[in-house]
Amino acid sequence: MYNTPQIITVHAESISLDDPCLFWAHSPDNHFISSMEKYGQIEPVLVMAVADQKILVAGYKRVKALKALKRKIMALVLPVADPYLKGQIYLLSNTGQNLDMKKTVLALRYFSSIGRISEEILTNLHLVPGSKLEQLWQSWISIPCSWDTLLAKGNISLECARIMQNLKAEDLEAVYPFFDQLSWSRSSSLNFLTWLGETARMKKAGICRLIHELELAPILQSRLSPGDKIKKIMLVVFQARYPVLSSLKGSLTRKLRQIGAKSGWKVEHLDDYESRELVFSTRVKNIQDLQKALRGLEQISSSKALENWPVK
Amino acid sequence: MGPGSDTAPGKHIPALPEKIILDPEVVHSPMARKVTARLPEAQVMILEPGQNLCHLSDADNSLVIYLKHFRGRFLRPCPATSRYRCCGYQIIHIGENCPLNCSYCILQAYFQDRTVKVWANQHDLMHQLDEAFSKDFRKQFRVGTGEFTDSLALEHLTGYSSDLVEFLNNYSNVCLELKSKIIDLSWMKKALSSQRILPAWSVNSQEIISAEEKGASSLEERLQAAGKCAEQGFRVCLHFDPIIHYPGWEKGYSRTVEMIHDYLQPVNIAYISMGSFRYMPVLKELIEHNHPQSSYIFNEFIMGMDGKSRLLLPLRTEQFRLIAQKLKAGGISKQIYLCMESDLVWKEVLGCTPNDLGGLDKHLLNLSFGRKN
Numbered sequence: 192m193y194n195t196p197q198i199i200t201v202h203a204e205s206i207s208l209d210d211p212c213l214f215w216a217h218s219p220d221n222h223f224i225s226s227m228e229k230y231g232q233i234e235p236v237l238v239m240a241v242a243d244q245k246i247l248v249a250g251y252k253r254v255k256a257l258k259a260l261k262r263k264i265m266a267l268v269l270p271v272a273d274p275y276l277k278g279q280i281y282l283l284s285n286t287g288q289n290l291d292m293k294k295t296v297l298a299l300r301y302f303s304s305i306g307r308i309s310e311e312i313l314t315n316l317h318l319v320p321g322s323k324l325e326q327l328w329q330s331w332i333s334i335p336c337s338w339d340t341l342l343a344k345g346n347i348s349l350e351c352a353r354i355m356q357n358l359k360a361e362d363l364e365a366v367y368p369f370f371d372q373l374s375w376s377r378s379s380s381l382n383f384l385t386w387l388g389e390t391a392r393m394k395k396a397g398i399c400r401l402i403h404e405l406e407l408a409p410i411l412q413s414r415l416s417p418g419d420k421i422k423k424i425m426l427v428v429f430q431a432r433y434p435v436l437s438s439l440k441g442s443l444t445r446k447l448r449q450i451g452a453k454s455g456w457k458v459e460h461l462d463d464y465e466s467r468e469l470v471f472s473t474r475v476k477n478i479q480d481l482q483k484a485l486r487g488l489e490q491i492s493s494s495k496a497l498e499n500w501p502v503k
Numbered sequence: 504m505g506p507g508s509d510t511a512p513g514k515h516i517p518a519l520p521e522k523i524i525l526d527p528e529v530v531h532s533p534m535a536r537k538v539t540a541r542l543p544e545a546q547v548m549i550l551e552p553g554q555n556l557c558h559l560s561d562a563d564n565s566l567v568i569y570l571k572h573f574r575g576r577f578l579r580p581c582p583a584t585s586r587y588r589c590c591g592y593q594i595i596h597i598g599e600n601c602p603l604n605c606s607y608c609i610l611q612a613y614f615q616d617r618t619v620k621v622w623a624n625q626h627d628l629m630h631q632l633d634e635a636f637s638k639d640f641r642k643q644f645r646v647g648t649g650e651f652t653d654s655l656a657l658e659h660l661t662g663y664s665s666d667l668v669e670f671l672n673n674y675s676n677v678c679l680e681l682k683s684k685i686i687d688l689s690w691m692k693k694a695l696s697s698q699r700i701l702p703a704w705s706v707n708s709q710e711i712i713s714a715e716e717k718g719a720s721s722l723e724e725r726l727q728a729a730g731k732c733a734e735q736g737f738r739v740c741l742h743f744d745p746i747i748h749y750p751g752w753e754k755g756y757s758r759t760v761e762m763i764h765d766y767l768q769p770v771n772i773a774y775i776s777m778g779s780f781r782y783m784p785v786l787k788e789l790i791e792h793n794h795p796q797s798s799y800i801f802n803e804f805i806m807g808m809d810g811k812s813r814l815l816l817p818l819r820t821e822q823f824r825l826i827a828q829k830l831k832a833g834g835i836s837k838q839i840y841l842c843m844e845s846d847l848v849w850k851e852v853l854g855c856t857p858n859d860l861g862g863l864d865k866h867l868l869n870l871s872f873g874r875k876n
């Protein structure tokens with residue numbers, strides 16, 4: 192493609208470092224600068240000549256390091272290319288980099304901004320075109336980029352993108368502080384958004400209003416630990432989404448715990464009221480434990496504790 | 504007969520297909536002749552051997568009827584699960600997909616386009632049915648066609664149910680249920696006896712019918728048609744399925760039961776089923792996408808023991824109880840059964856289990872053949 196590659200040497204000041212195709216650009220650390228000082232520039236950076244300016248398309252860290260060392264820069268001059276090709280060149284010259292969430296989203300945002308996320312780009316980002324993961328990323332880049340840092344920090348799961356892409360701007364804004372201030376597990380973040388969204392649709396209200404009605408902001412601002420805040424928020428949202436189930440579960444769990452506490456048995460109901468089955472479990476180390484456990488069971492069966500449970 | 508004749512009242516004839524696709528083997532079949540004659544305006548295309556159907560389907564997703572040479576089993580058992588009681592009837596497989604557009608329809612998960620397939624090699628179907636039914640005439644069968652399609656939605660074009668009714672006149676051991684949401688009674692004149700054909704309608708509250716069964720006949724139209732069948736000596740079946748929980752359901756379903764009592768006497772009813780809305784996870788996503796106004800999918804569903812989501816038990820038993828109570832108040836009692844429910848729910852709602860009735864399949868077989876249990 193490039194028949195006459197030309198290597199030049201230029202001052203750092205004459206290279207423009209502003210092209211958006213440098214989507215992963217970040218400044219060098221001291222270690223990098225020292226090694227540049229020690230070994231010099233081994234590889235040329237890539238530039239494109241536009242009028243009398245050189246536009247950098249790969250080698251940001253090296254240019255910054257050499258500039259700090261007040262050294263001239265060796266650059267390979269490429270023919271002028273469109274934003275897609277510039278992005279592709281940048282991507283390919285950085286293939287050795289570890290592709291984390293932050294890098295993937297930055298690259299996808301760039302290519303999406305120029306309206307072209309080709310299969311080639313996806314493959315270079317280790318995304319299988321048409322895969323579930325690729326679809327999740329496509330959904331993610333449809334939501335505002337203010338969310339990207341929260342994704343990179345691990346406060347929210349990429350899988351939430353499926354739900355978020357259908358939320359209105361004001362609803363997205365309303366849930367933002369919850370993810371800005373708290374780091375959610377995959378299942379908690381999915382459940383939080385799903386339950387909120389579904390309750391809002393059931394009540395024909397916006398998420399924004401629902402958050403207000405459920406008084407979730409005061410929980411977020413409370414002095415509880417982050418883990419306890421999430422637990423409490425989830426409980427409130429679950430109660431709103433499943434009012435009958437949560438009240439049944441609440442009273443049954445209390446009752447079964449009471450029974451279990453006195454007997455040494457853990458008593459659970461696992462079928463969400465689809466059956467009347469209970470699971471009794473205990474641990475024994477020896478025959479004495481076993482005898483004690485049997486006495487506990489007898490106690491339960493002779494009491495009235497389990498009459499008419501759980502569905503009347 | 505032209506499209507739509509013999510339907511009463513003929514307000515809800517599903518849209519007419521714009522294209523007929525044929526397998527080469529069935530081009531000269533009676534079914535192909537009938538459908539092409541009844542759809543003179545439709546474009547007719549013959550599928551070349553090895554040619555894929557999607558090449559011929561329209562991008563605009565208009566309605567297409569595909570007359571297929573079906574090579575599989577025409578008679579199949581109804582899918583049952585070990586924890587929930589199934590009604591044990593057998594399905595006569597006459598085609599796939601439906602021109603109606605009920606928001607909750609499971610067929611959305613199976614078929615993404617609007618191509619309605621009709622098995623046009625009816626002689627193969629009848630041959631298979633004959634083999635099954637004539638082996639031993641003492642063995643009785645309760646069969647129906649409305650599992651992968653609506654039994655009558657294409658009747659005005661295919662006359663499939665009429666053909667089946669005529670064919671089954673010779674099998675005294677078979678009772679055929681024709682389950683539908685539209686009105687087409689053209690099959691009636693082919694029945695030599697009213698005893699072994701059970702016209703059946705899904706019933707619901709009118710609010711649910713208007714919102715979720717777009718394109719289907721109204722409740723009143725269904726019950727009027729059921730009344731007409733009863734006048735002709737047929738016993739009818741009614742299916743409360745899917746019962747949906749929505750604000751005001753008590754009033755809605757009570758009104759439906761009142762209307763049933765207005766149009767039918769208990770003696771006119773072979774059986775009535777009640778089934779709560781249940782769904783596989785994929786269906787929820789499809790309903791959200793295809794029917795965004797349908798909010799009932801956000802009710803309090805839990806994962807049932809068959810891997811399908813179903814309404815929380817106390818909520819659905821409350822609905823079942825109300826409907827059953829109102830049906831019983833009008834003298835409809837023995838005919839009520841529950842669709843895909845556990846013994847626990849049976850006991851709570853009807854006070855007995857299928858075992859107490861000698862097994863649900865046997866019980867329904869008795870009811871369908873008009874035997875007192």
Ligand code: SF4
Nearest residue numbers: 601603605608652653
């Ligand atoms: S009539 Fe039956 S088969 Fe047809 S769309 Fe409605 S539920 Fe589905």
